[in-house]
Amino acid sequence: MMLWPNLPPTLSEADFQQFCALILERTGLVFDHKRFDLVAQALAEGLRQVGEPNLDRYFSLLSAHSTHGPVWEPLVSALTVNETYFFRDAEQIDVLRQQVLPDIIARRRDRRRLRLWSAGCATGEEPYTLAILLHQLIPDLDGWEVLILATDIDYQALRRAETASYRDWSFRDTDPTIRQSYFSENGEILELRPQLRRLVRFAYLNLADDAYPGPAHPYYDFDLILCRNVAIYLQEPVIRAIAGRFHQCLMRGGWLIVGASETNDQRYRPFQAVNLGGITVYRKAGEGAGTAWIDPPATIAATTVFPSLDNSISGKKLPYSCEKRGEFHFRKPLEEPSYSGSGRFESPAALPLSPAPPAPAPSPPDAATCYRQGEDCLRRRQLAEARRWFEACLAQQPEHGPACRQLARLEANAGRLTEARRWAERALQQQPLHGESHYLLALIDQEQGEIPAALARFKKVLYLEPDFVLAHVHLSDLYRKQGQTAAAARHRAQALRLCERLPVDAILPGSDDLTAGQAPALLQLLG
Numbered sequence: 001m002m003l004w005p006n007l008p009p010t011l012s013e014a015d016f017q018q019f020c021a022l023i024l025e026r027t028g029l030v031f032d033h034k035r036f037d038l039v040a041q042a043l044a045e046g047l048r049q050v051g052e053p054n055l056d057r058y059f060s061l062l063s064a065h066s067t068h069g070p071v072w073e074p075l076v077s078a079l080t081v082n083e084t085y086f087f088r089d090a091e092q093i094d095v096l097r098q099q100v101l102p103d104i105i106a107r108r109r110d111r112r113r114l115r116l117w118s119a120g121c122a123t124g125e126e127p128y129t130l131a132i133l134l135h136q137l138i139p140d141l142d143g144w145e146v147l148i149l150a151t152d153i154d155y156q157a158l159r160r161a162e163t164a165s166y167r168d169w170s171f172r173d174t175d176p177t178i179r180q181s182y183f184s185e186n187g188e189i190l191e192l193r194p195q196l197r198r199l200v201r202f203a204y205l206n207l208a209d210d211a212y213p214g215p216a217h218p219y220y221d222f223d224l225i226l227c228r229n230v231a232i233y234l235q236e237p238v239i240r241a242i243a244g245r246f247h248q249c250l251m252r253g254g255w256l257i258v259g260a261s262e263t264n265d266q267r268y269r270p271f272q273a274v275n276l277g278g279i280t281v282y283r284k285a286g287e288g289a290g291t292a293w294i295d296p297p298a299t300i301a302a303t304t305v306f307p308s309l310d311n312s313i314s315g316k317k318l319p320y321s322c323e324k325r326g327e328f329h330f331r332k333p334l335e336e337p338s339y340s341g342s343g344r345f346e347s348p349a350a351l352p353l354s355p356a357p358p359a360p361a362p363s364p365p366d367a368a369t370c371y372r373q374g375e376d377c378l379r380r381r382q383l384a385e386a387r388r389w390f391e392a393c394l395a396q397q398p399e400h401g402p403a404c405r406q407l408a409r410l411e412a413n414a415g416r417l418t419e420a421r422r423w424a425e426r427a428l429q430q431q432p433l434h435g436e437s438h439y440l441l442a443l444i445d446q447e448q449g450e451i452p453a454a455l456a457r458f459k460k461v462l463y464l465e466p467d468f469v470l471a472h473v474h475l476s477d478l479y480r481k482q483g484q485t486a487a488a489a490r491h492r493a494q495a496l497r498l499c500e501r502l503p504v505d506a507i508l509p510g511s512d513d514l515t516a517g518q519a520p521a522l523l524q525l526l527g
Contacts, residue, residue, distance in 0.1 A: 011040050015055055019043060022059065026067045027153060028208030028238040029079060041518070042078035049074035067153070068204055077156040080233075083507060084122045086129050086166075086174045089228070089260060091368075095279045097133055100255050104223045105137060107253065112144040115222045117249070119207060120230035121150035123503070124161025124200070125170050130226070131196040132182050142195075149222075151205035158202050160503075164192035169506050188501065207242050208234070221251045229259040232379060236267070243268045247284055256282040260369075261376035367397035374406060383410060401430035401437070408440050417444050435465035439510045442474070451478065469498045469519060470510045476523070492523055 011019070016039060020031050023039075031039050043055070050071055052058045065071040087093050108114055114134070118127035127150035134148075135141055152158050167188060171179055183190040207230065225246050231239045246256055247270035256271060263280040265273050271282035365373070374389030387410055393403040408423035424440040431437065442457030455478055461471040472495035479488035496519075504517030514522070 011043060011055060016040070018059060022062060023075075023079065024235070026062075026072070026208075027076065027079075027206060028234045030233060030235055031079075038079070042075055045078040046075035067206055067209075068155075073155045077154045080122075080152075080154045080157070083229075083505065084125045085170045085172055086125045086132075086178065088126065088129075088173065090173065091277075091279055092228070092257060092260065093129070093133075095276045095281065096130075096257070097137070099276050100224065100257070100281065101133055101137055104255070108223065114144060114146045115149070115224075115251075116147070117149045117151070117222045117225045119151055119205070119225060119227040119246075121152050121158075121161060121202070122154070123157050123166075123170075123505075124150060124164065124202070125166070126150075126226060126228070127161075127200045128164065128192055128196065131192075131199045132178065134199070135182075135196060146199050148200045150200050150202045151207075152202075153204070153206045155204060158204065162202050164197045165189050166192075167501070167503065169502055208238050222249050222254055223251055224255045224257070225250060226257050228257065229262070231258060231262040231267070232376065239267050244270055247271060250284040252284055254284045256284070258282070259376070260372055365392070365396075367393045367400055367403075370396060371400065371403055371406075374403070378406070386410065399430050401427045401434065404430065405434075405437055405440065408437075412440065412444060412447075417448060420444055433464055435461045435468050435471075436510055438464065439468065439471055442471070446474065446478070451482075454478065465509075467498055468510065469495050469508050469516070470514075472498070473519065473523060495523060496520060 016033075016036055020039060023029055023031065043058070046062075047053060047055070047058055050058070050061065052061060061071055062075070067076065104114065116127075116130055118130065121127050127148045130148050134146065138144060150158075150161065152161075165186075166183075167190070171190070179190060182193055182196060184193065185191075207227075227242070227246065231242075234242070243256075250256065256268065258268070260279070263273075268282045270284075272285050274281050274283050370389050370393035374386045374393065377383075377386035377389060387407065390403040390406050390410075393400050394407075397403075404423050404427035408420045408427060411417075411420035411423060421441065421444050424437050424444065427434065427437040428441075438457055438461045442454045442461060445451075445454035445457055455475070458471045458475045458478070461468050462475075465471075472491040476488045476491035476495065479485075479491065499516040499519045502516035504515060506516045508514050508516060508519060
């Protein structure tokens, strides 16, 4: 049983394979057959926006144009997952706030210059989080020269990021005092204060290309690079090449932080792995240490177009700087830029370079880590692995309601409804007023033909969480099938109103990857 109806595919298997190969070649993004519907919908959106109704001609058009132009823009935007929010991943944020950023600030205090890079910044919550952290940590921030470079492959996301305007969804795991201190309310919109906005510069960058900031670029020698939850969409050789380029862009002693599920010492072997309170981060060694090797072997000429960072991206046409930056010769030790601080790099006593051990620690991970790993596996559609992580979470913490819910969803999608009901009821024992657990039980009732029970359960979901979009969707469908057209129209209209308030890429609660932007098409499909 699927937890929501799938949108119908719009292309053949041969078309799917052809387009996926081109997307992989140009962007490094990997899509297997489990993402067939996502690719089909993205292609349909691309066809609509470029005004080309023929798939073959559209393929030729994509093949003939650069990925950073208007032909690729709508397709890339539809394919990329801009799921982000302020202060995402509390454990990594704590490491940034308490250890990594204080180390950088202490070593840069003599020059009062900071260079941070959010690679894969999506709609901007991550780089603006960095700006807020710097404001909290540096009392005299106005006296510093600060650049937070924020890049992404999705132009549409970058345009939204430049506005620095957000809705409640972007603050779902954020301390309310952050909203009060750093944002101004404008109706339902929260706008970041100008003194923080000006610390961040946005630019287009396809990480699979080689057009990274080079030594001749004004923005180079970064102290910190964040590239979180990007590698899960890329092939291994691409990830290794990106790691090597990041290594070249960092100052000696600079830091690289990747997603919690993306740490892998083989991928990031140009770096030293550092364990900070159970969180693995990476660091570029100081003077005299480290040789960077990049797979696959290549000599990459860094002459590709890189957007001028002095120009706004808010317009449709973007000016570019075609500045030649020399060549990056990999398969030899990467040349280090001269360190412009006090000379010799010294690791501060508070942050010793203690490489993480190559083998996992003998003690099992805690429940929170297991749950997070399970979620990451779900995003990658590794369902069996996700199940093992959620079960491991419950072995550590038997009363973990979210893990019970995830297992209920997995069982329901596999058609094992009895097991799904058992897990959903167990989740309700831990959190009796949690709307999504009731929603899962309503779906199971509906699938088993218990329509009155399903109707009652969907109504209970809305009693607990009136903004639960998919409960309105299912009630509309059930009432329509019963001939209750007025009730069906009422829930349909409410679902559409709720979707209009959300970002188009917001994942709807109760689904795996159905977004607010896709829900109207789903309602149309249901009639």
